[in-house]
Amino acid sequence: MVKMRWWFAIIVCFAATQLFADDELALHLQPALEAITPDGLLAHIKVLASDEFEGRAPGTKGEELSVKYISDQFKKIGLKPGNPDGTYTQEVPLAGIKSEPRMSFITGDKMIDLKYPDDFVASSARLQPEIKIDKSDVVFVGYGVVAPEYGWDDYKDVDVHGKTILMLIGDPAVPDPKDPSKLDDKMFKGKAMTYYGRWTYKYEIAAQKGAAAAIIIHETEPAAYPWQVVRSSWGKENFELDNPNKNMDAVSARSWITVDIAKKLLTDSGQDFDALRKSAITKAFRPVALNAKANIDIKQQIRSFKSHNVIGKLDGDDPKLRDEYVIYTAHWDHLGRHPELQGDQIFNGAIDNASGVASVIQLATAFTKLNPPPKRSVLFMDTTAEEAGLLGAKYYVEHPLYPLEKTLAEINIDGVNPWGKTQDLEDLTDRNSSLDDLLGEAAARQGRVMKPSTEPEKGGFYRVDSFEFAKAGVPVLHLARGIDVIGKPPEYGKQKRDEFVAKHYHQPSDEVDPGWDLSGAVQDVQLLFEVGYQVANGDKFPEWKAGSEFKAKRENKSQKNLANDRLRPHRN
């Protein structure tokens, strides 16, 4: 009996200390969590998404206003300049390219003259005034993928140097041998999209193969967005990093055509689209030379300018850990203004991504309410040119202001949930690293359930800034909206999300809506605050999970770093 009581007392004591510790932590975090509010978010969104900001295109008045607004907010909150040079900005050399493309195909004695931008879009990353491709042989290369881990090579021994390659969008849609109505889970992650399915990959492999031009056939379902999105994303000024080599290593012409044009081209050259597409889903596929030639002429107006990532810093409290970092990111840029449009010409980008920038500002505010601050430093960065292909984030990881080996985590926000509190949330980074575990635990504390991405086929992860950090080995976290909206019918959340993608995503109508309920956004931002706080104050580095394609990069990097440290002479 006595023994039991002792045990009991110890357990009670232990539980009480734990409770006390939890309570104390809750009390410590409370002012920070309370600083994140629907009104706080909305106030920033309203400014950034106002018509005055003209859709926040890089290198325009919209950039000037955005960069100034965000830096001013960081200053006002009490963040230090995030750039060691004493400013709140990192210059990103960009080139804005306006293309006037013309494209036609010759098949036998027939000619298909394509209408821009109804039938096609075309541009070049090369910083040259004109790209001219004359009567180039057209070769259908299936999905255009080379994936050694799946024993997959769409090119085989066919040399496509100087040719125009025509490709399907998405990952090879390999059916499950046991149930052909489904995709094979062992090939290209089944229904989920791998990087091989992204258009960025397709143009990269085209460049490696020395192709003159790469044409992607647009299909709404595998692309995950309608032609309208391709048209408005590419049919305007596009941006590239202004690298010293003027991007001469990129494929000279990159294009998208509609599936209707592709069908016509194939029929006119004696082929059948459906049959070709079917042949492309096997390893045995071989490129098909079409009886067709492509003419592409792109006149380019190029302006080089400096765009900016905006960055603020909160110093860590621990002198030993202060040189380690957690970084929050959100892109500030959007699609700008399209003067050729009738009616509303401004792509306000309220959700995409004024809402993310507002979240980062609110997170910064929250962190400054902590007394003492976390042990490690926290960086808050709003990136430029995400819409143009994650360029601001890419530039940052190529020219980091703080060592990436000492950057414990990147937490990104792109588009908050404006439809109310949810019971669930989705993990776009899909349990890739221990950060996802922290997110799941924090969600459970809010009484919510973390689910894997419900739409892995859309490849959302490859379309956010986190991807650039992941490629560089930094563990990343990106939470996507839940759809189980509290107090609404079960279909409500999904309906709202689908409606947003169909009607407002990358359209001028992505505007502030008086019907929004940002209480759900607050829930999510508070979660991201908790995860970031835990990492900034924790006793270990987050780690990639076994099997993650980014793990090796991180480990090589830290080994290299150790070696460098050993070689570096000590100066102090």
Ligand SMILES: [Zn+2]
């Ligand atoms: Zn976005």
